[in-house]
Amino acid sequence: MTDPRSSADPKPGADTGAASLFAPLQLGDLTLPNRIVMPPLVRARSQEPEREPGARVATYYAQRASAGLIISEAVHVSPLSVSRPGGSGLHNAAQSRAWRAVTDAVHAAGGRIFQQLFHLGRKAHPTRIPGGLPPVAPSAIASDAQVPTPEGPKPFPVPRALALDEIPDLVEEFRTAIELSREAGFDGVEIHAANGFLIDQFLRDGANRRDDRYGGSIENRARFLFEVIDAAIAIFGAGRVGIRLSPHFTQDGIDDSDPIALYDHVAQALDARGIAYVHLIESDAVPAEKRFAPRLRALFSGALILAEDFTLERASAVLRDDRADAIAFGRLFIANPDLVARFRLAEPVYNAPDPDTFYIGDERGYTDYPTLA
Ligand SMILES: Cc1cc2nc3c(=O)[nH]c(=O)nc-3n(C[C@H](O)[C@H](O)[C@H](O)COP(=O)(O)O)c2cc1C
Incomplete structure (x- = not known):
């Protein structure tokens, strides 16, 4: 039987224009066999109290190795950045x-994997931080979000504003984690500058009211991010560094007064450094006039990965129109380890993800989703 999608692959090896999800992609130093990305997905299956992945975690990722690129779950760079068990x-x-x-x-399963690295900043809760310490952030402004606890959701406390001379220590924590990532054999790192975590807290003026060299102007608010990015480039080389951005994420009160100027600056400074990719959380349902992807595409010459609510059809249309280079599928990859093979079917069928096992549990809802075979 002829597979209409794979046989219609326009130009294997292409990385410069419209392509199908099954066309290879040159992403920095890596050649991906397809443009189907598994995005970072915290699944909370590491061993406590070591916070180390065990054999089950290796099985889970290896099951998904046919993705063009896997990006690991967000991994904490600091012992003081602690979220769910x-x-x-x-x-x-x-x-x-x-x-x-x-x-x-x-x-061994033929895949490629980057590691996503992050620090919670103000989105850590003292009940989880060793010593019951308060969380730290650029400014003493609490997240509006709630933290899930065994007694139900609780508000985040007001964080302690970092002193100027503490910030190099945080950059150092990222540098150490990036070095440990390299030693662990990752193909690269994705710096998590999205979803209201520490780097995002520095970037946006709704969370950063500092009046020193890490606050005020856009250049100053982006300084922490670029100190981390430069550490990653020094360790891995620019061709193995990516970043995740979420300009639409305002859920926990992390807004910015001029997001276009902010993300334009970030895109230009990333372009100057020649990193491999920007991973933008932006659904295709965002109205055209509110999209950041076209601005990023104009200002940043590395690869653009889009994520959020994509289906095979929507992803294929975006690539056909050359609006991105690759697409990430989160919940689809949770439930379908062989998602790439399913996408190749004339009429794909999918397992449904079980949200009850997203963050808690054992192998159920983790390594036991069936493959087609
Ligand atoms: C269980 C779960 C865990 C997630 N963990 C992370 C994470 O560690 N880092 C991150 O940047 N995004 C995380 N996300 C967001 C996903 O990477 C992705 O952007 C989101 O699921 C939207 O894509 P989808 O509509 O294809 O699922 C998570 C999402 C889910 C459902």
Whole structure:
């Protein structure tokens, strides 16, 4: 039987124009066999209290190795950045060795994997931070979001504003984690500058009211981000560094007064550094006049990955129109380890994801979703 999509692959090896999801992509130093990306997905299956992935985690990622690129769950760079139980940390050598088993499994299955690195900043809760310390942030402004606790959702406290001389220590924590990522065998790192976490808190003036060199002007608010990006480039090389951005994310009161100017600056400064990709959370349902993707595409010459609510049809249309280079599918990858093979079917069928097992549990809803075979 002829597969209309794979046989219609316009130009294998193409990385410069309209292409199908099944066309290879040159993404920085990597050649991806397809443009189907597994985005970062926290699944909270790491071992406590070590915050290390075990054999189950390696199995989960290896099952999904046919993705053009896997990006790991968000991994905490600091022992003081602690979210739900089962989250992963990368601040010591034992954690790096545990991740090596994951990257080995993915590579043995023919895949490629970047590691997403982050720090919660104000979105950490003292009940989880060792010593009951308050969370830290650029400014003493609390997130509007609620933190899930065993007693139900609770508000985040007002964070402690970082002193100027503490900020280099945080950059150092990122640098150490990036080095540990390299030692763990990751193909690159994705710096998590999205979803209201620490780097995002520095970027946006709704959360950053500092009046020193890390606040005020856009250049100053982006300084922390670029210190981290430059550390990643020094360790991995620009061709193995990506970033995640979420200009539409305002859920926890992390707004900006001039997001176009902010993200234009970020795009230009990323372009000057020549990093591999920008991973933008922007649904295709966002009205054309509110989209950041076209601005990023004009200002940034690396690859553009889009995520949020994509289906095979919508993703194919975006690539056909050359509006992005690759598309990430989150919940579809949770439930369909063989998503790439399913996309190749003339009439794809999918397992439905089970939200009850997204963040808690064992292998159920993790490594037991069936494949077509
Ligand atoms: C269970 C779950 C965990 C997630 N964890 C992360 C994460 O660690 N880092 C991140 O940047 N986004 C995270 N996201 C967002 C996803 O990467 C993705 O952007 C989102 O699921 C939207 O894509 P989709 O509509 O294809 O699922 C998570 C989403 C889900 C459902």
